[in-house]
Amino acid sequence: MPTQREIDEAEIRQQIDRIVEGIEAKDLKALERVYAPDVVSFDVEPPLQHVGVAAKLKNWTNVFTFFEEVSYEVRDLTLTVGGDVAFGHCFGRLSGKLANGPATDGMWVRATFCFRKADxxxxxxxxQASVPFDIASGKGVVDLKP
Incomplete structure (x- = not known):
């Protein structure tokens, strides 16, 4: 019989799968269901933080406008699960066919998720999604692979 922690970890992994499915289907409603209403997101695009689910969904709307077809890949997902909070990190990559025609392999980002158990x-x-940066140039390094 699985422990509560194992059940919770499986549910969180399902939420990550739902993010991938929502992105690939360009389904904002599906994505909305995985975020807390007061989510705080430190995304790769400005500003420094996006507060609330509407702001987070606006980021996804921008992605969906940029891509005609989009896919999202998650690698090396690691989770730590507590009673009502959990965190995880992985590498993620958006890729696909751009709205203006060409396909792109995208770039790998470092992703961190903090979960809260709710009703x-x-x-x-x-x-949070981030890329490393080169100290000498001050520019992001977007060609790294896990």
Whole structure:
């Protein structure tokens, strides 16, 4: 019989799968269901933080405008699960066919998710996506692979 921690980890992994499915289907409603209403997101695009689910969904809307067809890959997902909070990190990559025609392999980002257990399950309360930067040039390094 699985422990509560194992059950919770499986549910969180399902939420990550739902993010991938929502992105690939360009389904904002599906994505909305994985975020807490007060989510704080430190995304790769300005500003420094996006507060609330509407702001997070605006980021996804921008992605969906940029891509005609989009896919999202998650690698090396690691989770740490507690009673009502959990965190995880992985590498993620958006790729696909751009709205203006060409295909792109995208870039790998470092992703961190912080989950909070609520009445309706595990929701993302905070996320962060980042790329390393070159200190000498001050520019992001976007050609690294896990």
């Amino acid at each position: 309706d399950g595990w929701l993302i309360a905070h996320d």
